[in-house]
Amino acid sequence: MLAPEFFDRPAATVAAELIGCVLTVDGVGGVIVETEAYDGADPASHSVNGMTPRNAAMFGPPGHAYVYRSYGIHWCLNFVCEPEGSGAAVLIRALEPTGGIAAMAGRRGTDDPRKLCAGPGRLCQALAVNRSHDGMRLDAPPFEITPALSQPLVAAGIRIGITRGVETHWRFGWSGSRFLSRPFQKLSATKK
DNA sequence: GGTATGATTGACT
């Protein structure tokens, strides 16, 4: 189980180190293979304009969940980071399913392991994450997060689906994993 | 009270 202090650091640091950790909700989950970081100074972040009823969890203590509705259809799961009040969080974008695969398949309506948790909306559907998890602590049931067993090769790249803050390359993933929501483009060597 | 928008997905051409 990761200590709450793990999350009391900059979101980008936490996002990169979460790759390879195992996340389960009620025993259903898998290895984290893709994350994105957001913070209070980031124009792409929900927290950039200060606290609102929706994003209040982002301004709470680190090591808690922030769950929000996306496009009126999907849920997205975040881990709150940095010192309390900074509005920083890590979006969990994809898992490699390892536990409770039958439950995931039932919720998702597919047996294809690559479509169970590849994407923030799919991941929350597979793990049955919803509004009730918003603000919950991550070091107690139903959540369980355990450290990475090995040191994966972590790739970084441009975040997906945002229109602002695109110059901040805070998408992180397990390089070469078959369970990413999208593959990582090779960053050009001359890119600033 | 009205309207524009989105950290997405899945279906379709």
Place this chain on the structure above:
DNA sequence: GTCAATCATACCA
């Protein structure tokens, strides 16, 4: 490749 679904939230009047 394009596009609709669908609604809570945020913002303006």
